[in-house]
Amino acid sequence: MCEILDLTLPAPPAPTCDGRIDPKVHTALATETIYGPVPSRRYGNTLGLNLLPSAHKRCTLRCTYCQLGPEGKAETPYPTVAQFEGELRGALEYLNAHGDFRGMVLHGLVLSGNGETTMHPELGAAIDVLLRLRAELAPGVPTILLTGGTELGRPEVRAAVARLDEVAVKLDAGTQKTFERLNMPITPITIRSIAEAAALLPNAVVQTLLVHGSVDNTVASEIDPWLELVRIARPKRVDLYTLARPPIEKKLRSVPAPVLEAIAQRVRQELSIPCRVFAEGLND
Numbered sequence: 237m238c239e240i241l242d243l244t245l246p247a248p249p250a251p252t253c254d255g256r257i258d259p260k261v262h263t264a265l266a267t268e269t270i271y272g273p274v275p276s277r278r279y280g281n282t283l284g285l286n287l288l289p290s291a292h293k294r295c296t297l298r299c300t301y302c303q304l305g306p307e308g309k310a311e312t313p314y315p316t317v318a319q320f321e322g323e324l325r326g327a328l329e330y331l332n333a334h335g336d337f338r339g340m341v342l343h344g345l346v347l348s349g350n351g352e353t354t355m356h357p358e359l360g361a362a363i364d365v366l367l368r369l370r371a372e373l374a375p376g377v378p379t380i381l382l383t384g385g386t387e388l389g390r391p392e393v394r395a396a397v398a399r400l401d402e403v404a405v406k407l408d409a410g411t412q413k414t415f416e417r418l419n420m421p422i423t424p425i426t427i428r429s430i431a432e433a434a435a436l437l438p439n440a441v442v443q444t445l446l447v448h449g450s451v452d453n454t455v456a457s458e459i460d461p462w463l464e465l466v467r468i469a470r471p472k473r474v475d476l477y478t479l480a481r482p483p484i485e486k487k488l489r490s491v492p493a494p495v496l497e498a499i500a501q502r503v504r505q506e507l508s509i510p511c512r513v514f515a516e517g518l519n520d
């Protein structure tokens with residue numbers, strides 16, 4: 237067990253929609269409501285907050301690169317807000333009791349886990365709890381949501397997540413055709429509507445996973461319209477990353493760092509938006 241996992245907190249899973257991957261862990265589903273701290277490529281040492289059913293995926297997308305496996309049973313319950321509060325309080329009190337976490341600082345409280353967090357029926361109440369406990373037990377630690385963005389068209393969802401420090405919205409394609417091939421939404425929705433909804437948030441970041449292979453979202457016919465979607469979304473930042481390990485869909489491959497960097501340069505120069513790159517093997 238490595239130093240950062242030597243805790244009584246549950247060992248972390250390896251959610252894949254956010255690049256928060258521990259290559260030593262091969263089961264991707266979270267079995268707890270609170271997990272980690274997880275060493276994240278993009279956010280540092282973060283505590284994972286899973287408002288989805290334990291050990292079952294529930295998502296509005298079916299990304300071809302997803303490593304969470306098939307959808308769980310529909311009747312599997314979400315954690316209650318009371319359960320979330322109790323477990324988050326316990327985890328934060330534990331971390332506080334251990335000082336600075338043996339030299340590591342907690343860099344984020346991240347709503348992620350087994351699918352699409354915004355599907356939780358009491359999302360607003362859960363975020364109330366998160367913000368209250370952050371103020372009490374983890375002041376200054378950023379609150380972050382990783383989302384496919386499909387529920388951002390609902391005003392009550394936007395009102396809830398707008399109170400977080402950051403909402404990272406997945407925009408993996410420039411065209412509707414590639415969005416449907418790569419992310420496979422379970423209900424009809426356009427990727428442009430996701431970008432338009434993100435623009436209504438004060439705290440949106442665009443997160444884009446780039447791949448080569450049977451689907452290639454790095455070609456000019458994808459990147460040109462994708463830049464237009466980013467312009468529409470008006471995020472405070474763009475994060476580009478690629479596969480950190482082989483996906484279930486064997487015909488997808490990671491994208492070399494120079495390709496990611498060239499796309500990032502276009503974001504910076506053509507849109508004047510900050511853009512970070514997380515290439516395979518870098519920034520881990």
Ligand code: SF4
Nearest residue numbers: 253295297299302351
């Ligand atoms: S958005 Fe859903 S389907 Fe896509 S990678 Fe994340 S959990 Fe998997």
